[in-house]
Amino acid sequence: MTAWMIAIAIWAAGWWLNVRLATGPQSDSRLLSLAIPAIFGVTLIAMWQVLVTMLGISPVILPAPSDIAVQFAGSVPILIADFNQTIVKGALTGYVCGMIAAFGVALLADRSPFLTRGILPVGAFMAALPIVGTAPIFVKWLGSDWQSKAAVVAVMVFFPILVNTVAGLRETSAMQRDLMRTYGAGYWPTLRKLRIPAALPFIFNGLKIATTLALIGAIVAEFFGSPTVGMGFRISTSVGQLAMDMVWAEIVVAALAGTAFYGAIALIEKRVTFWHPSQR
Numbered sequence: 293m294t295a296w297m298i299a300i301a302i303w304a305a306g307w308w309l310n311v312r313l314a315t316g317p318q319s320d321s322r323l324l325s326l327a328i329p330a331i332f333g334v335t336l337i338a339m340w341q342v343l344v345t346m347l348g349i350s351p352v353i354l355p356a357p358s359d360i361a362v363q364f365a366g367s368v369p370i371l372i373a374d375f376n377q378t379i380v381k382g383a384l385t386g387y388v389c390g391m392i393a394a395f396g397v398a399l400l401a402d403r404s405p406f407l408t409r410g411i412l413p414v415g416a417f418m419a420a421l422p423i424v425g426t427a428p429i430f431v432k433w434l435g436s437d438w439q440s441k442a443a444v445v446a447v448m449v450f451f452p453i454l455v456n457t458v459a460g461l462r463e464t465s466a467m468q469r470d471l472m473r474t475y476g477a478g479y480w481p482t483l484r485k486l487r488i489p490a491a492l493p494f495i496f497n498g499l500k501i502a503t504t505l506a507l508i509g510a511i512v513a514e515f516f517g518s519p520t521v522g523m524g525f526r527i528s529t530s531v532g533q534l535a536m537d538m539v540w541a542e543i544v545v546a547a548l549a550g551t552a553f554y555g556a557i558a559l560i561e562k563r564v565t566f567w568h569p570s571q572r
Contacts, residue, residue: 294346295342295343295346295347296343298342298346299339299342299343302335302338302339302342303335303339305335306331306332306334306335306338307335309331310328310331310332313327313328313331314328337357340356340357341356341357341358344356344357351536351537352534352536353536354536355536355537355540359537360537360540360541360544362537363535363537363538363540363541364541364544367538367541370526371541371542371545373521374521374522374523374525374526374542374545375523375545375549377438377518377519377521377522377523378438378441378510378511378514378522378523378524379507379510379523379549381438381441381442382438382441382442382445382510382513382514382522383441383442383445383506383507383509383510384506385438385442385445386441386442386443386444386445386446386448386449386506386509386510387445387446387449387502387503387506389442389445389446390445390446390447390448390449390450390453390502390506391449391453391499391502393446393450394449394450394451394453394454394457394498395453395457397411397450397454398453398454398457398458398461399483401454401458402458402461402483403479411454412454412455412458415450415451415454415455416451418447418450418451419448419451419452421447423444423448423508423509423512423513424512424516426444426447427440427444427509427512427513427515427516428516428517430443430444430513431513431516431517436517436518436519437518437519438522440513440517441509441510441513441514441518441522442510444509444510444513445505445506445509445510445513447509448502448505448506448508448509449502449505449506449509452498452501452502452505453495453498453499453502454498455498456494456495456497456498456501457491457494457495457498459491459494460490460491460492460493460494460495461483461487461488461491463487463490463491463494464486464487464490469482469486469487472485472486492561492564492565493561493565496557496558496560496561496564496565499557499561500554500557500558500561503550503553503554503557504550504554506553507546507549507550507553510523510524511523511524511527511546512524514528515527515528523542523545523546526538526542527539527542527543530542
């Protein structure tokens with residue numbers, strides 16, 4: 293009972309502080325926009341620590357944040373190696389390959405209504421394929437190293453980027469395209485100066501969706517075969533060894549990487565589409 297009372301008190305204190313900050317005179321400042329979610333996260337971690345410690349929950353079920361932090365600090369070289377294998381080689385390589393392929397196919401589909409009607413249903417079919425079915429196939433084809441993981445990621449990110457790009461290229465009105473033709477602009481000048489700028493919000497929406505899919509695809513694909521390094525490999529082996537603190541350390545790395553990846557794409561979007569109403 294005492295543990296729950298302390299946890300509720302921590303939650304109430306964090307709630308009160310965030311309400312004060314969110315309704316204060318400087319609530320729109322950048323510092324407070326970062327501080328409010330940070331306080332919320334610290335509140336949850338403090339409640340987690342109190343409940344696990346005072347209720348005597350087994351670390352096999354749920355390790356305390358302090359245990360995860362100790363494991364994290366003692367496993368930095370391993371975590372860095374896993375990060376390079378899974379995120380840098382598998383996720384980022386697959387993301388870039390899938391992005392380039394999606395852009396190329398979107399331009400081809402834009403030039404041909406036949407391709408548009410044919411490719412999008414095929415893309416929808418590819419997006420519906422379960423990763424637990426495609427990952428073993430790519431591992432058999434390309435081996436257990438990062439190349440097979442990059443292929444899985446490329447397939448996963450291809451469809452959302454393709455659909456959003458095709459939708460964005462259709463965003464301009466007939467009047468706008470007619471105006472470009474009256475200026476003597478052909479397909480490619482119109483594409484470069486009118487249609488791609490209008491499609492950028494859609495394209496970045498697809499790119500942001502694909503960031504989370506890339507990380508999920510790379511990690512899950514490693515469950516079906518990988519060398520003795522990688523985040524998915526480490527998670528699966530650590531679960532078998534009941535080393536749940538190591539599992540949570542890998543989850544922290546994945547969460548930080550995913551947040552940084554999404555934030556980087558969002559920052560690029562803000563810089564590139566500063567003129568769009570959604571960024572004002």
